[in-house]
Amino acid sequence: MDFSLFLPNMLSIWSKYWQLFLFTGLKNTLILTIISVALGTVLGTLIAMMKMSKLKAIRFIASVYIEVIRGTPILLQLYVFYFVLPNIFTFLKLSQFMWVSVSLCINSSAYVSEVIRSGIQAVDKGQTEAARSLGFSEGQTMLKIVLPQAVRNILPALGNEFIMMLKETSLASTFFLGDIMTSYLVVKGVSYLTLEPLTIVAIIYLCVTYPLSKLVEKFGKKMANPNSYRNRKLKAGGKI
Amino acid sequence: MKKFVSLLLAALMLASMMAGCGAKSDSAAKVKTVTPGTLTVATSPDFAPMEFVDPSKQGQDMYVGFDVTLAKHVAQSMGLQLVIMPMSFDACQTAVYAGTVDMSISGFSWTEDRAQNYNISDYYHAGDNEDEQVLITLASNGDKYATLDGLKGAKIGAQNASLQQSLVNEQLPDNDLTLFTDLGTAVLQLKNGDFDCIAVAKGNGDAIIANNPEIAMAGFNFVVDEKYTGNVVLLQKGADELTAAVNAALASSKDQWEVWYNEAKSISGIDQSYDDQGNVITG
Numbered sequence: 001m002d003f004s005l006f007l008p009n010m011l012s013i014w015s016k017y018w019q020l021f022l023f024t025g026l027k028n029t030l031i032l033t034i035i036s037v038a039l040g041t042v043l044g045t046l047i048a049m050m051k052m053s054k055l056k057a058i059r060f061i062a063s064v065y066i067e068v069i070r071g072t073p074i075l076l077q078l079y080v081f082y083f084v085l086p087n088i089f090t091f092l093k094l095s096q097f098m099w100v101s102v103s104l105c106i107n108s109s110a111y112v113s114e115v116i117r118s119g120i121q122a123v124d125k126g127q128t129e130a131a132r133s134l135g136f137s138e139g140q141t142m143l144k145i146v147l148p149q150a151v152r153n154i155l156p157a158l159g160n161e162f163i164m165m166l167k168e169t170s171l172a173s174t175f176f177l178g179d180i181m182t183s184y185l186v187v188k189g190v191s192y193l194t195l196e197p198l199t200i201v202a203i204i205y206l207c208v209t210y211p212l213s214k215l216v217e218k219f220g221k222k223m224a225n226p227n228s229y230r231n232r233k234l235k236a237g238g239k240i
Numbered sequence: 241m242k243k244f245v246s247l248l249l250a251a252l253m254l255a256s257m258m259a260g261c262g263a264k265s266d267s268a269a270k271v272k273t274v275t276p277g278t279l280t281v282a283t284s285p286d287f288a289p290m291e292f293v294d295p296s297k298q299g300q301d302m303y304v305g306f307d308v309t310l311a312k313h314v315a316q317s318m319g320l321q322l323v324i325m326p327m328s329f330d331a332c333q334t335a336v337y338a339g340t341v342d343m344s345i346s347g348f349s350w351t352e353d354r355a356q357n358y359n360i361s362d363y364y365h366a367g368d369n370e371d372e373q374v375l376i377t378l379a380s381n382g383d384k385y386a387t388l389d390g391l392k393g394a395k396i397g398a399q400n401a402s403l404q405q406s407l408v409n410e411q412l413p414d415n416d417l418t419l420f421t422d423l424g425t426a427v428l429q430l431k432n433g434d435f436d437c438i439a440v441a442k443g444n445g446d447a448i449i450a451n452n453p454e455i456a457m458a459g460f461n462f463v464v465d466e467k468y469t470g471n472v473v474l475l476q477k478g479a480d481e482l483t484a485a486v487n488a489a490l491a492s493s494k495d496q497w498e499v500w501y502n503e504a505k506s507i508s509g510i511d512q513s514y515d516d517q518g519n520v521i522t523g
Contacts, residue, residue: 005453005454017295020295079331079334082331082340083334083335083338083340084338086340087338087339087340096325174327174328174331175326175327175328175331176285176326176327176328185285185286186285186286186292186293186295187295188286188424189285189286189287189288189292189293189424190288190292190293190294190295190508190509191451191509192288192423192424192427192447192448192451192452193424193427193451193452194424194425194427194428195428
């Protein structure tokens with residue numbers, strides 16, 4: 001393959017379409033990601049609570065929800081939400097963009113709920129037992145003792161979920177929803193050039209995900225329990 | 241578990257039945273559309289010059305090309321507002337089937353399977369787009385693949401379920417045929433040497449060559465039967481009133497097709513020229 005035209009082609013595409021990539025593509029990708037992760041977190045918290053419920057029926061519903069969403073490809077879910085559900089819920093006047101957002105949000109919620117559940121369950125059982133024996137009610141224990149500690153485990157994982165979702169939204173380009181991959185399709189459709197716009201898209205994604213993942217990493221270190229045995233040892237200069 | 245699976249199946253069946261019901265009531269009344277007052281058309285805008293996006297424009301205006309002009313004409317002749325719903329080519333058929341859109345105008349060719357599952361309009365004819373079916377190859381190959389003799393043993397690519405696929409099967413039966421789903425990626429494969437030639441409609445070939453100076457016509461033209469020279473509009477099975485309205489709009493616009501096609505070609509930059517480095521000279 002001849003690469004001598006690669007760079008000139010890429011530069012001419014960038015100079016011609018940079019606004020399409022950044023102002024339309026990147027903007028829509030970020031909007032889709034923020035909507036789906038934000039609503040997904042709210043819904044995911046609810047599902048996580050259901051999954052840890054005492055009632056078997058509610059636990060079962062949550063399990064089915066999580067297994068179905070996590071066990072099917074996201075592209076298939078998009079097709080269902082785009083074609084089937086608008087025909088059933090005709091009273092819901094949602095735009096195509098909204099249907100795809102809902103689909104991504106529901107997908108995200110299943111993953112987030114597992115993040116939250118494992119975050120809560122990772123809190124040492126001794127904490128609950130101590131709180132209960134000191135006379136805290138079950139709700140108080142959860143709100144005042146367990147959840148504040150669980151947030152430490154959950155937040156960094158949520159950051160990773162955001163980065164995952166940022167990449168997953170590229171599937172919205174199946175319906176030309178204006179995300180970065182749609183920009184690629186548009187440029188490809190006009191120019192019949194493939195590798196050049198794809199490289200541009202890859203660079204844009206990396207410019208967003210790399211700083212984000214660094215940020216999550218830094219945040220994760222900061223959030224690590226300062227009073228844990230490991231960190232106390234580290235601070236004292238000891239070896240683990 | 242068994243119970244769960246059967247429940248899931250029942251839910252799916254219910255969903256598909258309900259989707260079917262919605263569709264039937266659409267076509268029962270006289271030219272009723274999915275959204276009253278508008279004509280919703282699915283298209284896959286990655287196929288210059290038939291349908292593509294003009295990135296300098298916003299909203300509905302950015303969809304251009306021959307099929308989009310045709311869709312505008314169809315909507316106008318029915319007194320409806322046109323709404324283009326962009327999606328991938330595969331999804332276009334799903335959208336018509338599910339009744340999400342009224343029709344799909346996306347460079348469809350007539351095939352027997354499509355005729356069985358969809359209502360299909362009369363043929364329309366976009367300039368030389370379907371008239372001439374050709375092979376494209378790397379410019380460095382010269383006229384190596386211009387004759388049947390030269391083509392012996394050549395690896396040929398064609399789009400899955402396309403007219404080109406049947407043409408290669410018919411007229412170059414001894415050649416090694418590889419199918420692809422996306423023309424843009426196939427061009428890359430041609431450059432990589434995965435194919436020796438790609439079978440395309442002449443209009444698409446022109447668009448590819450205009451943007452990829454290292455690719456050229458192979459000099460081989462397929463013999464194209466009369467029944468292949470047109471495109472069709474895809475509608476939902478049973479939407480007879482709508483199909484009739486589309487056919488009427490097609491008949492009344494026949495003499496404008498050539499103009500529309502040339503317009504689309506010039507917007508897509510097929511007439512663009514290049515400087516020494518292969519950069520597009522804009523202006």
